[in-house]
């Protein structure tokens with residue numbers, strides 16, 4: 001059974017094709033505004049990588065912010081449920097998932113078997129999200145992908161005391177004017193965003209094992225700082241940006257099996 | 272009796288000289304970073320306007336964010352108390368003061384005789400403060416002083432749905448990309464900031480008469496929108512940016528009288 005999970009996020013669409021809800025056979029990612037509309041491009045890419053067409057897919061499940069827009073979907077599942085399921089696929093037994101996207105932060109408390117017990121989320125305030133780092137990297141004229149490596153070179157503690165992105169930006173500008181070094185300022189930024197992320201995660205209750213997913217989890221300095229703040233090791237995976245899509249592909253598989261089972265039973269009853 | 276009130280704020284220092292705690296005889300304002308350090312410049316300016324020197328001043332009261340830094344002060348009074356007293360001087364009988372500065376918003380509930388009953392304040396988040404308008408005027412390349420006049424020309428409702436300054440900035444950029452007009456976008460910005468300000472004011476409990484003070488009160492469109500949101504007329508005054516300094520000068524006068532009375536009594540007892 002071949003299933004497709006599509007995660008239509010606010011900044012990128014991600015697709016994963018799985019066999020029997022257990023093996024990833026293809027995946028793709030298309031940023032929003034990449035020529036063709038994001039989801040269409042991601043689906044075309046994943047099918048090309050798979051070497052088949054939509055007719056080869058038994059069941060499609062959509063998730064994420066824009067999941068309603070995907071007409072081809074057989075099923076829609078909330079982002080949180082898909083993230084929980086995807087995280088448990090990548091990190092079996094995980095109890096806490098800290099997911100940091102470009103526009104939101106979520107902390108999930110799970111039962112160790114892929115089920116969500118509780119969550120907290122912030123999608124109203126840019127502080128603590130990837131957007132905070134975007135804004136800072138622009139002010140510092142440092143590529144977002146360079147932040148971790150640069151911040152790791154810091155020799156001195158520089159404090160960013162505001163939590164607000166806008167007020168923090170002003171602090172960064174005055175640190176630059178005071179000739180603080182870029183690595184020290186970046187380290188201050190990492191400390192600031194990490195303390196905010198850790199604060200949110202603590203509200204959901206942290207239970208090991210802990211993983212971090214989403215774009216910001218590729219910043220190893222943020223991972224390290226949050227880990228220190230919550231006093232627990234944090235696992236990451238380069239596949240974690242496909243978390244939601246993986247969860248969706250597994251839900252598609254479960255939903256397909258259930259539907260087929262029900263059809264058999266119903267057929268049985270009618271005869 | 273001549274008293275001096277000095278309000279050392281985060282973006283400007285303001286001074287007021289009063290006679291007998293009732294007449295304003297001189298005033299000055301010096302933005303932070305205006306050559307000489309802000310407070311010194313403001314004091315020099317107000318004395319020049321008064322035509323005297325520090326020795327002509329009977330009592331000095333400092334208030335605001337940086338009040339501790341003024342060594343010459345005989346007394347320090349909190350910003351909130353000075354704002355309340357100053358507002359009641361400018362608007363006798365006022366019950367609600369909405370003060371919007373560059374970095375914070377305060378709503379004061381007063382007893383109609385210059386005493387503060389209750390307040391709510393936001394100084395952590397740029398949304399709802401003057402800073403929100405600064406950021407937007409920069410994106411729109413429109414002078415901050417032009418916002419009200421431009422916004423008043425709006426023909427159509429354009430919505431800014433995020434409250435966060437950072438996310439709102441993104442919305443403004445996409446409205447520009449969608450060829451919405453500058454006046455319509457500015458109107459959307461005014462609506463957004465006003466609903467946030469009104470929300471804060473409602474938390475303190477709004478009782479007429481209501482006044483708006485602080486830099487943003489010079490934006491007549493924000494005043495109008497907030498007034499609609501809270502369903503009450505709002506008074507403003509060009510002198511309202513001196514609110515805190517006026518309150519401080521009145522406190523200086525009260526404190527001087529009290530001190531002198533006490534000295535007389537003590538002297539009386541000793542003899």
Ligand code: SF4
Pocket residue numbers: 124125126127163164165166167395396397398434435436437438
């Ligand atoms: S604190 Fe700053 S980043 Fe957060 S909502 Fe307010 S303006 Fe946005």
